[in-house]
Amino acid sequence: RSEILDLGPVKDAVLRRRSSGVLEVNITEKIPAVIWRHPNGLAVLDKSGSYVRTVSARRDHGELLLIAGEGADRLVAEAINLYRIAMPIQDRIRGFVLVGQRRWDIVLDRNQRILLPTKEPGTSLERIMALHQGEDLLARDVNVVDFRIENRPTLRLEDKALKEMRKIDVSN
Numbered sequence: 001r002s003e004i005l006d007l008g009p010v011k012d013a014v015l016r017r018r019s020s021g022v023l024e025v026n027i028t029e030k031i032p033a034v035i036w037r038h039p040n041g042l043a044v045l046d047k048s049g050s051y052v053r054t055v056s057a058r059r060d061h062g063e064l065l066l067i068a069g070e071g072a073d074r075l076v077a078e079a080i081n082l083y084r085i086a087m088p089i090q091d092r093i094r095g096f097v098l099v100g101q102r103r104w105d106i107v108l109d110r111n112q113r114i115l116l117p118t119k120e121p122g123t124s125l126e127r128i129m130a131l132h133q134g135e136d137l138l139a140r141d142v143n144v145v146d147f148r149i150e151n152r153p154t155l156r157l158e159d160k161a162l163k164e165m166r167k168i169d170v171s172n
Helices: 072-085 087-092 121-135 159-167
Strands: 010-017 023-029 034-038 041-045 051-055 065-068 093-099 103-108 113-115 142-146 154-157
Touching: 034 072, 041 072, 065 072, 072 087, 072 093, 072 103, 072 121, 087 093, 087 121, 103 121
Parallel strands: 034 065, 065 093, 113 142
Antiparallel strands: 010 023, 034 041, 041 051, 093 103, 103 113, 142 154
8 A cells, every 4th residue: 555655646545455355446536736856857736745756848737737846736726726716817927936035026928027915915916806897907017926925015127118208398
C-alpha cells in the first residue's frame, strides 16, 4: 500500500485479499487542479498542492490554472479561490505569480497585471472586478492595477495613453 501511495497520481489506496487469493486494489486518484511552474519545470498539482505528475508543456493541460513562484504550491487553494472571484475575466488570465512567497500578481493578456495585497487579496480582487464590471477598467489602456496598499490603489497607464495625457493642455 505504501508503495502505491508513493505514486504521484494516487490519493488513497485500499487493498483487500479476496477469499480466492486475488489481491484487489481500489485507488482514488488525485484530481488535477493547477499547473505549477517551478525552477525544474512544470508540475500538475491537486487542490491541496500535492504533486500529481510532471508535464512537459503548458498546452498539455490548457484547461488548468497556471501558477508560478516559489511557495505557490503551498497556496493552491488561495489561487483557486482568487481565480473563482476573477470569473468575469477568466478568459484573459494567463496565470498567477506568487511574489515574495506572500502575495499574488494576476497576469492577463495584453501585458496587464493585477497586483494584490498580502492581506485579504480576495476582497481587493472583488473590488477590482466591481470596477471592471462598472467602468470596464481592464479594457482601458492600463498596464497595472495595483491594490497592494488598500487605501491607495493605483493604475499604471500604457505608454501610448501616458503620451496622450501629456499632450492634454490642462490650462484650458
